[in-house]
Amino acid sequence: MTSFVRNAWYVAAWSREIDAELRRFTILGEHVVIFRRRDGGISALEDRCPHRHLPLSMGKRIGDDVQCGYHGLTFDGITGQCTRVPGQTNLPAAACVTAYEVEERHDIVWIWMGDPGRADRGAIFDMPELSDPNWAVHQGDALHLDANYLNVAENLVDPAHVSFVHPTTLGNSASENVPVHVRTDGEAIVAWRWIRDAEPVGFFKAFGGFDGNVDRWHYYYLHTPCTAVIDFGSAPTEDAIGEDERDRGVRIFALHFMTPITEGQTVDRWMHVRNTAQDDPEAAERMDVLLRKAFAEDKAILEAVEKEEARPSKRRPIRLAIDKGPLVYRKRIAQMIEMERHEDLAADPSPAFVYHD
Amino acid sequence: MTSFVRNAWYVAAWSREIDAELRRFTILGEHVVIFRRRDGGISALEDRCPHRHLPLSMGKRIGDDVQCGYHGLTFDGITGQCTRVPGQTNLPAAACVTAYEVEERHDIVWIWMGDPGRADRGAIFDMPELSDPNWAVHQGDALHLDANYLNVAENLVDPAHVSFVHPTTLGNSASENVPVHVRTDGEAIVAWRWIRDAEPVGFFKAFGGFDGNVDRWHYYYLHTPCTAVIDFGSAPTEDAIGEDERDRGVRIFALHFMTPITEGQTVDRWMHVRNTAQDDPEAAERMDVLLRKAFAEDKAILEAVEKEEARPSKRRPIRLAIDKGPLVYRKRIAQMIEMERHEDLAADPSPAFVYHD
Amino acid sequence: MTSFVRNAWYVAAWSREIDAELRRFTILGEHVVIFRRRDGGISALEDRCPHRHLPLSMGKRIGDDVQCGYHGLTFDGITGQCTRVPGQTNLPAAACVTAYEVEERHDIVWIWMGDPGRADRGAIFDMPELSDPNWAVHQGDALHLDANYLNVAENLVDPAHVSFVHPTTLGNSASENVPVHVRTDGEAIVAWRWIRDAEPVGFFKAFGGFDGNVDRWHYYYLHTPCTAVIDFGSAPTEDAIGEDERDRGVRIFALHFMTPITEGQTVDRWMHVRNTAQDDPEAAERMDVLLRKAFAEDKAILEAVEKEEARPSKRRPIRLAIDKGPLVYRKRIAQMIEMERHEDLAADPSPAFVYHD
Incomplete structure (x- = not known):
């Protein structure tokens, strides 16, 4: 299986x-x-x-x-x-x-x-910004990872790794202890956090033109099985924007389409959609450079984890508060695979068995 | 086993x-x-x-x-x-x-x-042309293939692949639909076909000096387990030579001695014997160049097939009219292996069991 | 296991x-x-x-x-x-x-x-010469071998291979038929032989400054599981030194600390301790050059043996007179592993079962 x-x-x-x-x-x-x-x-x-x-x-x-x-x-x-x-x-x-x-x-x-x-x-992933002229859409690379897609996907509903894996690009130490929120939204799992009134991270220093502290957000939407949308951005702290006013800031969507190649290999095709520098192709290129650096950091981590997981373990795995998103994701995938292994005859209208919950 | x-x-x-x-x-x-x-x-x-x-x-x-x-x-x-x-x-x-x-x-x-x-x-392969001064004998290479010997041998009792695998050297589209004949001749399996009144193929353009159309033949003799003799040649169509008059044309024997190395590796030592340009060492060299090209085409095909066969298959294999020679070959090899797994005591003269067929 | x-x-x-x-x-x-x-x-x-x-x-x-x-x-x-x-x-x-x-x-x-x-x-290996200013101590390399540590260690309680594997450095044909002695000394296995009145080998030609024939000794101490001390040296035959007077000759200890990496890989960290040219760092370097050559010879042999051992064998292994040291070593290691698989409750003082031997 x-x-x-x-x-x-x-x-x-x-x-x-x-x-x-x-x-x-x-x-x-x-x-x-x-x-x-x-x-x-x-x-x-x-x-x-x-x-x-x-x-x-x-x-x-x-x-x-x-x-x-x-x-x-x-x-x-x-x-x-x-x-x-x-x-x-x-x-x-x-x-x-x-x-x-x-x-x-x-x-x-x-x-x-x-x-x-x-x-x-009709079930193919779409989002309105892909068709909206106010947003600039740019395709990045097809990144090959020697890792199972579950490990790759898990990383994309995990804001907690950003401070440690991407300290110079997407994160910094300001967020190390900020709590992560998790909820489900239909078939998507959403994990997010706001880091308020902090120095901008490398990415937004490069693209935001910010002078002082910013409010920064990370929203991770993981659609089962293999599409992730990462909504991240920053706005000046003095603007005091609300959680649903993110379009007022500099906002980027990073989209990741993961394709399982084999059990041990995944291709991550990533692209980005932005509401800043829409007409500047050099901005897209510069974002690619920063994102390539960050995704190479993920690749190094994920491939090392994959190798270790193939080795015998003498300990029970441990799960932490920050693992809520990945745990829900893996549970849902397991259910989907289990469902596919059976013919679903429950739609049979004859009421031989009536379940009340 | x-x-x-x-x-x-x-x-x-x-x-x-x-x-x-x-x-x-x-x-x-x-x-x-x-x-x-x-x-x-x-x-x-x-x-x-x-x-x-x-x-x-x-x-x-x-x-x-x-x-x-x-x-x-x-x-x-x-x-x-x-x-x-x-x-x-x-x-x-x-x-x-x-x-x-x-x-x-x-x-x-x-x-x-x-x-x-x-x-x-006495059972070692021989043929009279190897000792006949009217024929020129030339040893080629030892070609390594990452393929089981059965796949390599099968290819040598299979005239049908020539049009598609070797379109510029040993075959051309004229033969695509010409039927293949198959018979057994002692322990050899013979597959052959004649392509009458057609443009010469690359090999005989180079060596035959033909002006117009030719009658071309391919005879594949596969001796179990691992020796193949390919008799191929051409003669001007106006000569109207019979099937048993092949010495009247330009005739080449390509000999293949397959040595199974491991289950997944075979060495094919090939040589050729010819009734043309017997005293011209350059002719032998030029034939080598053409044959190396053709055998490299076989190697690419056979190694790709070997890799695919190692993968799971969701379909039952299909067999076609052109597979008669390979099928007889595989059946005979299976019988030989089965025989080797037993001590043959049937020569016991006491008639405890008498079989009538 | x-x-x-x-x-x-x-x-x-x-x-x-x-x-x-x-x-x-x-x-x-x-x-x-x-x-x-x-x-x-x-x-x-x-x-x-x-x-x-x-x-x-x-x-x-x-x-x-x-x-x-x-x-x-x-x-x-x-x-x-x-x-x-x-x-x-x-x-x-x-x-x-x-x-x-x-x-x-x-x-x-x-x-x-x-x-x-x-x-x-207290059980960590030590020897007084390591702390004695009359002896020069020099660390060599960490040699990686694609071989199980048992094969590597066995080679270090095996004087008989020296004539054949190291004919130009540590051995020569004079010793081919000289018997090997083996005894145990506590947890160490000792194999040794003296070659009396023979031409010096390459190593002692380089370091002993000998004019004529020498008495040469090889003592191999293999401490279970993974430490070997090879005491080798030469003295002029006319000095007629006794077996316990080896300090009178040019004496070298080669120490080998084997670290099993995986079942198929071992690192051999080797060093040497000498009573000659103590203050000459170039002497240590020149010894390294000779020893590196000899240990590369061992590595080639041991890695080839490792590959062959992984292949099926149709014969029962044979053991010779020269194998006594390796056999005792392997038996002891097997006992140690067997002991580790059990909890030893024999120290229980209640005499429910009394064994008399």
Whole structure:
């Protein structure tokens, strides 16, 4: 049994990663060949010929079909059905590959790896700022981590690590003892804290132009299974902004789309959305530089943790006050995986068993 | 249980690979130290001292004996029996290493890894052209593949892959849909096809000097377990040669001797025999260049297939019309391995059980 | 079950390897973070935060405490108890790491990885020459070997390998057939031999200044589990020194402190103690050069043996006359490990069971 939730939309790639070439991506442990068709649409097929198991990504395109590079079996780029077997005229129905559901939106390519009947395109993550001209949207990198996605995601609903892992960029010692609040908001888990009347951190020294102390916030929204939105910003302390007035300050959303590659590898595609310096492409570049530094700090921590977790442990794990967000997240993921292991027949209308709570 | 047939002759090396030095070879998963004795004969011993397991290939020769580099135990190069234990005068009978049967012929070194009582030197592969001055014989390389030998051998009784894997050298699209014939010929499996009245392929453009269309043939003879002879050639279409008149055309035999190294590694020693440009060493070199390109194409395919086969599969494998040769081959190998797992007592003359078929 | 004896002192490092920095060492398969405190003492803590398993060596020092680099949990450098959990005021008792017993003596750092109640500092290896101004003491290297410590240690109670593994440095063919004597001396196993009236070996040609033949001795003292003292030297044959008069010759002690890292890796920290050229630092350097060459020869042998031992064997191992020392050593280690697996209640004074032997 894997640790993966299958019935969910995952980011397969930034749009800019996909073109006419056959490219292999690994998602939830499966190899997928992805390419852009002549009409601009995107195809995603199981990357293995059912005959002798050569990756189709080593073959070539014949129009919008894909031809295997070993014996020439050819598959329809949309349905995955075999369209040609050289040397014979019949096309056995078993000669097919899985075709995955794909959706491209805001220059992001989403893929559905689970039960095709449950793929609801309305459930794909979105936020109004992505379509709002008052906000500047910028795609960052695809960061590879040698770590299970649960450890990566946990880090993104954990404000407490910022003071210690990112002391020169996203945090400083002013926040070390400030309590973390946690609540759930539908399927999202939210952890946040405000650090009032403190020196600005490195990031906002660079972008806020602040003279004196600021009120700084961190809101972490973790959407199960694999999307995190980090809303962070600062405003001058003398402005005394309320918790729901964050647009009055310098506000940044950092979005993280985590794609589990294997049990031990995750790609974190991150981007940012800002209400400051909207027309300044250099500002986006400078933010990337700072964020790359911070995310490299996370990567070093998470990969070291991953290695240690693979070693035998002589102690029971301990959980602290700051772990509330991660604990709720892991509990929800465990429930989702458990649900996927069963057929849900509870919708049967015959009242043989009535549960009252 | 391995996938290896033990009671068979395998090519251990080209003669040019063996000299007075102690050299380690790995064959059927076993380490063997091979060297040329002072009389020119070849010795092949188990490459592990029975005392503390140091490879004998790390020791040194004392005449035709081999001395272990750890404590000086010395072994007879022909029998493998211990001839000296420093520090004691008795020579325990258990202090020995296996000495393998070796046969050198046509500059090829053959080894028998199985039951010594069944090693029949008359069964070693030969063909009259190797001794015929009208044919030019040329040894190629020892190509290492990270693939099980069954996958490598299968590829050598599979004419159908040529159009797709070797489109610029050994095949072209003219043959994509030409049927493949398969028959058995004693212990050999033969797969072949003729492509009549078509443009010559790259190889015969380079060596045949053809002006117009040709009749081209591919005959694949796969001798179990690990020797393949590929007879390929072309003749002008206007010559209208018959299937048994192939010597009238430009004819090449490519010989492949596959040596299983481990379950996941195979060495393919290949050579060629030709009835054209017999006295032109440059022709042999130019053929090597073309064949190296083609075999590198096979290597890329076979190594990718090997990796995919190690991954879990959610589908039942499918078999096509073009798979007849490989299927017969795998069935025969499975039978040979099954036979080796039993003592055959059926030769018992007492008719306790009489089978009529 | 591992092959490690836990209730023993092991060399963790040379003193010169330890400073104020947090450094990771791996000993008996466990990660330990070691550093020098402000008072000059040495701390050794389990190198894993009990919270999210980040190595503490990736954190930083706060005075003599160690702060985890993920969430800031802080641990006392002497006791291992948690002294701070950012974000909460209570300090759960379970938030601790193991603090290992450490002893620094003769610029060597010893560590006790076993039952703390049995750590007897009086049992740490010592020899009077280490404190005697008539002897020159010199620390060599920390040699890493990809080999189990039992194979490394065995080599250090095995005079018979010297002629074959070190023919140009520590041995020569004169000793190939000289018998080896073995006895036990308390917990030490002693193997030795004298080669009388023979050409000096390379090492003593370089350092003894001998004109003619010498009497040469090798005494190997192997102290369980992991300390070896090799007493070797030469004296002119005409001096006719007795076995207990070795100080009259040129005498060297090579000390080897083996630290099992994992089942397949060992560090051998070696040093030498000599009664010749005491005030000549270049002599120590030249000895290092020769010894490095010899120990590299051992490393090549031991790593090859380790690889072969991991492969299947079709033979029963054989043991020779020269194996007496190694056999006694392995038997004793097996007994020590067996003893550690049980609670010893035999000291119970009630005579319910009286054993007479």
